[in-house]
Amino acid sequence: MSRNRTEGKSARPDAMPLRTTLAATALALGASVPSLAPAADVMKGGQLYSVHCAACHGRNGISVVPNAPSFGRGERMMQPDMALLASVRSGRNAMPGFLGMLSDREILDVIAYLRTLR
Numbered sequence: 001m002s003r004n005r006t007e008g009k010s011a012r013p014d015a016m017p018l019r020t021t022l023a024a025t026a027l028a029l030g031a032s033v034p035s036l037a038p039a040a041d042v043m044k045g046g047q048l049y050s051v052h053c054a055a056c057h058g059r060n061g062i063s064v065v066p067n068a069p070s071f072g073r074g075e076r077m078m079q080p081d082m083a084l085l086a087s088v089r090s091g092r093n094a095m096p097g098f099l100g101m102l103s104d105r106e107i108l109d110v111i112a113y114l115r116t117l118r
C-alpha cells in the first residue's frame, strides 16, 4: 500500500512537464506547418481542381469523359472525405492516382471544393 502511494507521488511530477512539452510542440507545429492547419482551403482546392481534375470531371463539375462522376450532381459524394481521399490518392480505374503529385492536404482542399459544386 505505502509503496504504491510513493510510486503514485513520484510519477506525477514527471508526467506534468511531459504533457506541457507535448502541448507546446503541438502548438508550435500547428503554427508553422500548413499541413496541420485544421480547415480546408476551398479557394486553393478550386485552383487545383481546374488544373488537375477539370479535364475529366468538368469545369463546373459536370463530367466530360465517360464514367467520370459529375460532382455537380452530387455523384459519389455520399462518402466520407477519407474514402474520397483514398480513391484520388491511389487512382480508380480510368482515373490516375495523384499520390506524389498532390499532398493529402491539397487533395482534401480539392474535396472541400467538390462539396461546394452541388
Ligand code: HEC
Pocket (backbone or CB within 6 Å): 049, 052, 053, 054, 055, 056, 057, 065, 066, 067, 068, 069, 076, 083, 084, 087, 088, 092, 093, 094, 095, 096, 098, 102, 110, 111
Ligand atoms: C483522366 C481523367 C480523370 C482525372 C484527370 C481525374 N479523374 Fe477523378 N475520376 C475519373 C473517373 C473515370 C472516375 C470513376 C472511376 C471509377 O470508379 O470507375 C473518377 C472518380 C473520381 C472520384 C470518385 C471516387 C470514388 O471512390 O467513388 C473522385 C472523388 C474523383 N474522381 C476526384 C478527382 C479529383 C479530385 C481529381 C483531380 C485531383 C480527379 N478526380 C482527376 C477520371 C478522372
